[in-house]
Amino acid sequence: MGATAQKDAPPTVEAVAPALSEDTSERTNSDQPIKEKSVAGGCLSVVVLGASGDLAKKKTFPAIFNLYKQGFLPDEMHIFGYARSKMTDEELREKLRGYLKPDRIDPAKDPEDVIKQFLNKITYIHGAYDADESFIQLNEEVSRHEQKRSDDVSPTRRLFYLALPPSVYPLVSKRISKHCMNQRGWTRVIVEKPFGKDLESSEALSSELGALFSEDQLYRIDHYLGKELVQNLLVMRFANRFFVPIWNRDNIASVQIVFKEDFGTQGRGGYFDEYGIIRDIIQNHLIQILCLLAMEKPISLSPEHIRDEKVKVLECIKPFNDKEVVIGQYEGYKDDQTVPNDSSTPTFASLVLHINNERWDGVPFILKAGKALDSRKAEIRVQFKDAPGDIFKCKKQGRNEFVMRLQPKEAMYMKLTVKEPGLDMRATQSELDMSYHQRYQDIVIPEAYERLILDT
Structure with a gap:
């Protein structure tokens, strides 16, 4: 890393x-x-x-x-x-x-x-x-x-x-x-x-x-750092005034970083079995995203300054608790002829990390990654705390969330509680949605590898 x-x-x-x-x-x-x-x-x-x-x-x-x-x-x-x-x-x-x-x-x-x-x-x-x-x-x-x-x-x-x-x-x-x-x-x-x-x-x-x-x-x-929404993380965090005062433990309840694939190893089990889902996805892709979400504002956008702030985050992460780790292997994984019959390599992992600093003390960062799951999705989900004094009795509607969907169909949206149309004063949850394929119809989003190769 x-x-x-x-x-x-x-x-x-x-x-x-x-x-x-x-x-x-x-x-x-x-x-x-x-x-x-x-x-x-x-x-x-x-x-x-x-x-x-x-x-x-x-x-x-x-x-x-x-x-x-x-x-x-x-x-x-x-x-x-x-x-x-x-x-x-x-x-x-x-x-x-x-x-x-x-x-x-x-x-x-x-x-x-x-x-x-x-x-x-x-x-x-x-x-x-x-x-x-x-x-x-x-x-x-x-x-x-x-x-x-x-x-x-x-x-x-x-x-x-x-x-x-x-x-x-x-x-x-x-x-x-x-x-x-x-x-x-x-x-x-x-x-x-x-x-x-x-x-x-x-x-x-x-x-x-x-x-x-x-x-x-x-x-x-790490090609994940070239993805459009990952590139957008720094801009979203540090170029929007309304995020600055709320991006901390006083307002955020939890952060989830999720990577899901709906297919298995597809004949590449020999390679995957050597590393497993934690080494293949979590310790690089997801940890890099965690650093961008949690780090302080860098002095500039130079790679060295961004790296320095990432390192500070990594140094503040506490050793994880075994009780906050779940691993598993999907049924049929060992049917791949390139995978050993006695393999115990995890194809799914979920773990909770805690960052021991003033900004994030007490906020769980939940990282999940897995193969052969119910859908293909990669997203960041920032969940905010309940608004104090629930006069609208709307807690059952769910909390406010800011979501960045990395793939497929890149999008950013906020889940907000609003009044349901009609004569009654009834609260409901809705979304402010910016889907890239609708907002930027005439722009083709570059592939991650294009950015990284061009940068060399």
Whole structure:
């Protein structure tokens, strides 16, 4: 968690684009799908390690495509997919084609042409993750592209995305450091959670990666921090005056952070069984959200200042009480052939955390996460205390709540007690609702991975 926080507050797309751009005006003689926004020119090589896996085809490549088609990546970009699976360039392209969505493409462009342009920028290299000769070949391919798309003096850029299990990070990172570092510009490496299974393994992994790359070359990401509503948390808390005096133990009764999936492991039980729902969801995604909800106002929006305030929250969390923890495993979990028959790995967990500081003393933070449940939902629910002096006899209606639904169908709403229409003075509960798909009909919300990749 501490490591994740170092670069875990990516700015919005609008904030990043001007900083990266030298010229946002329309360019000519370019195959770029959209011209309004354009990253500063220069050769960019994106290397996706684990290119044949689920994460790469469902998240990484579509995120890169979405940035490309909106003009956030340069024409000189080329993508190198690297994995152990034997396949040709064309086989990888066909495998990815169905995951590239044509929305957000300039209406003047043919979507199929844009997808084809993007796929033609992908080269596949087959190799083992512990084979020096394969990474030497990878470096040769990247260097050949750099020589072709830039002159001898212009700087080049190399971005390595490790769409791999964390157990492979050290193997791959050693070979990137040894054979594939850029000699004419920056090299950056993206690694995704989980960062180990416990404190010992996390520190060991950080030490190994820290010995190979400088801190400004290494990007540890938690994709949940790129979600629109998570990004909105700081704005909601610190830019709205009416939240400032009530966001504390005097007014808030409890806070719930809930993550529910209506499907099981779907053949990925071998990976999931190694970590379980607590390591996979709670100790990273939900704890990060808790920190944003509970922290004090940072000095600025710089990642370092936000990280510092998060750390203060973590240091104030009391050790949890076993009586306030519930774990379980859904029926049928062990039917997955990749899960051991004697597995006791939890697929559901609920726990209560208490923050021992002046703002939150006595307020329970309830974290819940589970697979194969009754619905798919991720939300934050802040419940307020009862209004004193219940002259309307409305306690049975329920308390006021502020809810942020992260997925699906992003929304924010407040549950309020109001008068029921009619001649009687009867109270009822209603909602002030801002659903994103209704309020922002002409705006497509970026995927979390797009924000985090762009931030690198």
